[in-house]
Amino acid sequence: MARKKVIFVTFLLFPCLSMIAFFMYNDGLKRNNFKKLPEANCKQNPPYLVLLVTTAHDQKKVRMAIRNTWGKERLIHGKRVVTYFLLGTSSTPSTEEDPISEELNTYKDFIQKDFRDTYYNLTLKTLMGLEWVTQYCPQTHYIMKTDTDMFVNTFYLVELLMRKNQTSNLFTGFLKLNDAPIRDVRSKWYISRKEYDGDKYPPFCSGTGYVFSVDVAQRIYKISFSVPFFKLEDVYMGMCLDKLNITLQELHQKRVFLLSKHTFSVCAFRNLVTLHGVQPQKITLYWDALQRTQDERC
Numbered sequence: 495m496a497r498k499k500v501i502f503v504t505f506l507l508f509p510c511l512s513m514i515a516f517f518m519y520n521d522g523l524k525r526n527n528f529k530k531l532p533e534a535n536c537k538q539n540p541p542y543l544v545l546l547v548t549t550a551h552d553q554k555k556v557r558m559a560i561r562n563t564w565g566k567e568r569l570i571h572g573k574r575v576v577t578y579f580l581l582g583t584s585s586t587p588s589t590e591e592d593p594i595s596e597e598l599n600t601y602k603d604f605i606q607k608d609f610r611d612t613y614y615n616l617t618l619k620t621l622m623g624l625e626w627v628t629q630y631c632p633q634t635h636y637i638m639k640t641d642t643d644m645f646v647n648t649f650y651l652v653e654l655l656m657r658k659n660q661t662s663n664l665f666t667g668f669l670k671l672n673d674a675p676i677r678d679v680r681s682k683w684y685i686s687r688k689e690y691d692g693d694k695y696p697p698f699c700s701g702t703g704y705v706f707s708v709d710v711a712q713r714i715y716k717i718s719f720s721v722p723f724f725k726l727e728d729v730y731m732g733m734c735l736d737k738l739n740i741t742l743q744e745l746h747q748k749r750v751f752l753l754s755k756h757t758f759s760v761c762a763f764r765n766l767v768t769l770h771g772v773q774p775q776k777i778t779l780y781w782d783a784l785q786r787t788q789d790e791r792c
């Protein structure tokens with residue numbers, strides 16, 4: 495009898511358990527397949543706000559502008575703000591050296607995985623950012639996902655986040671509450687009935703820049719395994735939020751996330767959080783002007 499038990503454990507139960515453990519471990523490895531991780535120690539030096547900036551290989555010029563302006567690590571009202579770039583792999587053959595390997599190793603501010611870096615893979619890119627936060631930086635309070643063609647007034651953003659004082663369940667940005675799928679095949683945002691059959695998207699925030707609390711990042715990351723892939727990244731976030739029953743909120747009564755071109759003035763730019771469609775030289779110009787005039791009154 496006892497011998498039978500020993501045989502059962504050694505020859506049946508143990509191999510089964512190890513196989514199950516192997517597959518669980520393997521699955522974990524697959525998820526954690528980062529190619530590059532930034533030099534960050536969130537445990538030791540927790541940020542208040544992490545800016546995750548989607549970028550492509552050929553955008554070094556604008557990355558440099560961002561590193562020297564709104565993306566520079568700094569304390570704002572005593573709160574740490576850091577910036578990392580989200581990157582896939584370029585279409586150059588893997589035998590050649592990555593054209594930006596020097597930049598990757600110099601600045602150590604990239605989060606990278608092995609997927610084709612294309613516009614319609616932005617959803618993967620953003621989820622990679624959320625996975626990184628979940629695994630490596632759950633100590634941050636807030637995350638902003640934004641892009642390289644943006645001006646971000648991090649000073650005003652931190653001020654508004656501190657004023658709002660909502661450390662969980664927060665998702666904010668330029669709210670799109672009534673957007674419908676574009677059915678014109680010539681559009682960059684064309685979506686077929688097969689991809690999405692509904693006449694309206696769930697509420698979402700424009701992908702140009704949205705901000706959320708860290709619990710929301712973790713919850714979106716987890717639920718993403720049961721929300722089918724959708725190529726428009728900002729709409730996809732809306733689908734996840736819908737499933738999580740998280741309501742979008744305004745950060746301020748006034749509009750502070752702006753989409754369209756805006757002529758520069760110190761007073762106007764002091765009171766905005768994001769502006770879309772800004773060239774690298776302009777990012778530097780506007781940032782320097784704001785820094786120079788800090789003591790001026792509006």
Ligand SMILES: *[C@@H]1O[C@H](CO)[C@@H](O)[C@H](O)[C@H]1NC(C)=O
Binds near residue numbers: 612
């Ligand atoms: C997204 O990346 C995956 C993995 O590299 C690739 O197979 C797929 O073709 C890419 N999708 C698009 C639309 O580029």
Ligand SMILES: *[C@@H]1O[C@H](CO)[C@@H](O)[C@H](O)[C@H]1NC(C)=O
Binds near residue numbers: 659
């Ligand atoms: C922020 O909110 C918490 C409770 O949610 C409250 O205890 C605290 O006093 C608030 N802080 C400020 C500065 O309003």
Ligand SMILES: *[C@@H]1O[C@H](CO)[C@@H](O)[C@H](O)[C@H]1NC(C)=O
Binds near residue numbers: 739741
């Ligand atoms: C979803 O949120 C609404 C209020 O916004 C609430 O009434 C409802 O009970 C929530 N449902 C779930 C499943 O949490």
